[in-house]
Amino acid sequence: MQVFFLVKNIDRWTMGPFQDRVRSGINDLVDAVVNEDQIYEPWKRVGDLMAPLAAKSRKENVNISTTTDQSSPPQRPPKVTRARRRRS
Numbered sequence: 001m002q003v004f005f006l007v008k009n010i011d012r013w014t015m016g017p018f019q020d021r022v023r024s025g026i027n028d029l030v031d032a033v034v035n036e037d038q039i040y041e042p043w044k045r046v047g048d049l050m051a052p053l054a055a056k057s058r059k060e061n062v063n064i065s066t067t068t069d070q071s072s073p074p075q076r077p078p079k080v081t082r083a084r085r086r087r088s
Contacts (some may be wrong), residue, residue, distance in 0.1 A: 032038045 029040070033040045
């Protein structure tokens with residue numbers, strides 16, 4: 001019974017308030033990038049999630065590219081393609 005109620009509560013949360021918050025956040029991001037001309041900057045986590053907290057010398061969201069010419073728009077990285085398996 002406990003597992004049933006746990007799954008039921010998880011389902012209720014993910015289909016309700018959580019889904020509303022995610023949708024609201026995505027709509028805010030789209031509005032900022034499209035209507036307010038803000039730049040979308042993707043981020044990538046650096047390091048091991050299980051590393052001790054003392055290793056804070058590693059930084060997240062480090063942008064290693066520097067440009068001196070601001071007239072050209074930032075280039076997007078190439079899309080990653082994955083090999084697809086065919087069903088037999």
